[in-house]
Amino acid sequence: MTDYPMRQIIDGDGALVDDRYKDQLTPELVVEMYKKMVFARLFDRKCVNLQRQGRIGTYVPFEGQEASQVGSALAMREDDWMFPTYRDHGATLTFGHSLKNILMYWNGRYEGAVPPEGKRIFPPAVPIASQLLHATGAAWAEKKKGTDRIAIVYFGDGATSEGDFHEGLNFASVFQIPVIFFNQNNGYAISVPTTRQMHSRTIAQKAVAYDMEGIRVDGNDVCAVYFAVKEAAEKARRGEGPTLIEAVTWRYGAHTTSDDPSKYRDQSENELRRKTADPVGRMEKFLKRYGYWDEHLKAYETEATAEIETAVKAMESEPAADISHLFDYVFAASPWPIEDQKADYHRLKGGVR
Amino acid sequence: MKTAVKTREITLIQAITEAMDTMLERDPSVLVLGEDVGVNGGVFRATDGLYEKYGEDRIIDTPLAESGIIGTSIGLAMNGFKPIAEIQFFGFIYPAFNQIVTHATRIRGRTLGRFTVPMVIRAPYGAGVRAPEIHSDSMEALFTHMPGIKVVVPSNPYDAKGLLIASIEDPDPVLFLEPMKLYRAGRKEVPEGYYKVPIGKAAIVKEGTDITILSYGAMMPIVLKAAEKAEKDGIRSEVIDLRTLFPLDRELIQSSVEKTGKVIIVHEGHRTNGLAAEITALINDTETAFLSLKAPIQRVTGFDVPVPMFSLEEAYLPSIEAVYDKIRFLAEY
Incomplete structure (x- = not known):
């Protein structure tokens, strides 16, 4: 009952190891997956550099988790709901979030949490596991409204220790809500390894308690992630309820740019994983091995870098943060204490006493 | 006969580490629990070196669960231990609010003193360090309003050490709020070893x-x-x-x-x-x-x-x- 073998479609050497998906791996799809992962990685590295240069605030890197984030986001329908954490901008940008706004988020700006018009992307959850319930509620609303839209919610291994994780799974199970619980098990909740976080061997097995399907997938294999999420999505759309997916992955970098991972883990493991299990490298090997590689893909990095630089310029040419964002969005109509305090702020700023 | 007490200039966060170190050494019932407090020494390094000195049975890396940290600390406190529970940022305390407001603060009263909760909840609070969302809250009034818990906020290294030692020795729950902006804002003379600054005195x-x-x-x-x-x-x-x-x-x-x-x-x-x-x-x-x-x-x-x-x-x-x-x-x- 607790045996959850890890699903894999492409192995570390780029070899197709599950023939069932052969026909669905169209050249368009595999090239798209590769490009989105390259883009996400370049974006992530750019953000780490911007933080080091003091051009944005504390940043949360996701390098190493591109297959999990890109594969899951591509498997969703564009009108579905997405509930990310603070480490999932690789998923939100793949799903159509504004690059400039994601950058603004890390620059401490409210605009950063606003998705493009029509995109159903919630602001990143900063508290741990709280978003599982929001996703469950939003998907419940779709079910009540009779649509076939569904929700996907992202969370890490540490989140499974919070009460909200269990409450989210239970609600979704009781009311058979069309939501996908997408866990990225990257091995560490800041410094605490998964082996210390839980005594269970897998996260997928936690689905058993809620009589829910649990799936364990190689989170560095973009194809395996993509099809696991796609199948869970189709199931949810058919009204057959929620799924818990555990994508086993690894973050190469720090928890945030304020963290020093050498305090708690052997950093040489990163290099080994880059060689044997890197999500982007593996896909490149696959594309070359099966004849999907095309020289224009080499030039794609330049193209992506230019797009990212344009977004950085746009972010940096924004005027200073608007003070109305502090006062005018707490309520639809500000009650007198906020109006008074706002007036007082402007009076003092104006040098009037 | 009074021996001269040695002092050194240290930061507020070093003073907090010293207070815990002093009490861990003096009192074997003192424990430290929290997220990343062990191997990592805390995200602000408040518990740096304590894991190496006192081991994993006393400096405990917990699962990522604030309600769990506070709830189990209540049980430990009722049963002979003095837990110092670290909440990584004050803005992360809300999942534990139920445990504090319905249990930590009421157990002495509900049992007419048979069971008590001598625990300290440490949390860095406040804005001004360009931290991400929810990391900068200053919700102390939620807790001063709540009957049954003392609320302490030091502003300098000397007070931080003396007040934290007094909080650990207090027979009731104490919320100890640490101004993260002042963690490394400057050094002040702080005595080595044990001393207290009384709770309730400005x-x-x-x-x-x-x-x-x-x-x-x-x-x-x-x-x-x-x-x-x-x-x-x-x-x-x-x-x-x-x-x-x-x-x-x-x-x-x-x-x-x-x-x-x-x-x-x-x-x-x-x-x-x-x-x-x-x-x-x-x-x-x-x-x-x-x-x-x-x-x-x-x-x-x-x-x-x-x-x-x-x-x-x-x-x-x-x-x-x-x-x-x-x-x-x-x-x-």
Whole structure:
């Protein structure tokens, strides 16, 4: 009952190891997956550099988790709901979030949490596991409204220790809500390894308690992630309820740019994983091995870098943060204490006493 | 015979580490629990070196679950241990709110003293360090409002160590809020080893006769700078560091107000039902202080809006200018 073998479609050497998906791996799809992962990685590295240069605030890197984030986001329908954490901008940008706004988020700006018009992307959850319930509620609303839209919610291994994780799974199970619980098990909740976080061997097995399907997938294999999420999505759309997916992955970098991972883990493991299990490298090997590689893909990095630089310029040419964002969005109509305090702020700023 | 106590200059966060180290050494029932407090030494390094010194049975990396940390600490405290529970950021305490408000604060009363909860909850609080969302809250008033828990906020290394030791030795739950902006803001003389600063006692950090300014924690440097600026105008402010928010030091507040007759209260927490509201009521309730007032009590506080993302946090926080403005207002009143 607790045996959850890890699903894999492409192995570390780029070899197709599950023939069932052969026909669905169209050249368009595999090239798209590769490009989105390259883009996400370049974006992530750019953000780490911007933080080091003091051009944005504390940043949360996701390098190493591109297959999990890109594969899951591509498997969703564009009108579905997405509930990310603070480490999932690789998923939100793949799903159509504004690059400039994601950058603004890390620059401490409210605009950063606003998705493009029509995109159903919630602001990143900063508290741990709280978003599982929001996703469950939003998907419940779709079910009540009779649509076939569904929700996907992202969370890490540490989140499974919070009460909200269990409450989210239970609600979704009781009311058979069309939501996908997408866990990225990257091995560490800041410094605490998964082996210390839980005594269970897998996260997928936690689905058993809620009589829910649990799936364990190689989170560095973009194809395996993509099809696991796609199948869970189709199931949810058919009204057959929620799924818990555990994508086993690894973050190469720090928890945030304020963290020093050498305090708690052997950093040489990163290099080994880059060689044997890197999500982007593996896909490149696959594309070359099966004849999907095309020289224009080499030039794609330049193209992506230019797009990212344009977004950085746009972010940096924004005027200073608007003070109305502090006062005018707490309520639809500000009650007198906020109006008074706002007036007082402007009076003092104006040098009037 | 008294031996000379050695002192050194250390930071506020080093003082906190020393307080825990001192008590872990003196009292085998003291435990430290929290997220990343062990191997990692805490995200701010508050527990640095303690895991190596005391081992994983006493410096405990817990699962990522604030309600779990506080709830199990209650059980440990009821059954012979003195847990120091670290909540990584004050803004992460809310999942544990239920455990604090329904259990930690009530067990002594519910069992007429048979069971007690001698635990300390440590949490870094406050804005001004460009931290991500939810990392900068200053919700101390939620806890001063709550019966059954003491609330302590140091503003300098000496007080931080002495107050934390007093909190660990206190027989009841203590919420110990650490101004993260001041963690490494400067070094102060701190004695080695064991000493206590009493809970419930405020301190006059600058004497004056014209205006009483009451504040605490990360606002103290702001208040002192504003007071110094006003000093050049010939206005002598008396600056008081409250240090404990529940119970307040009624006597010191009273005697200072009677001396000056003018009061400003400064805190970065939200205004409505914040500490300033309670202190204003306390002065009202203390007849001799109330009758000595020469002007309405003034307050400079955070606004009644969520602590914003960091691009707007300086606009949110009380500034030197805002405090100075109130000093001038009262001086001319």
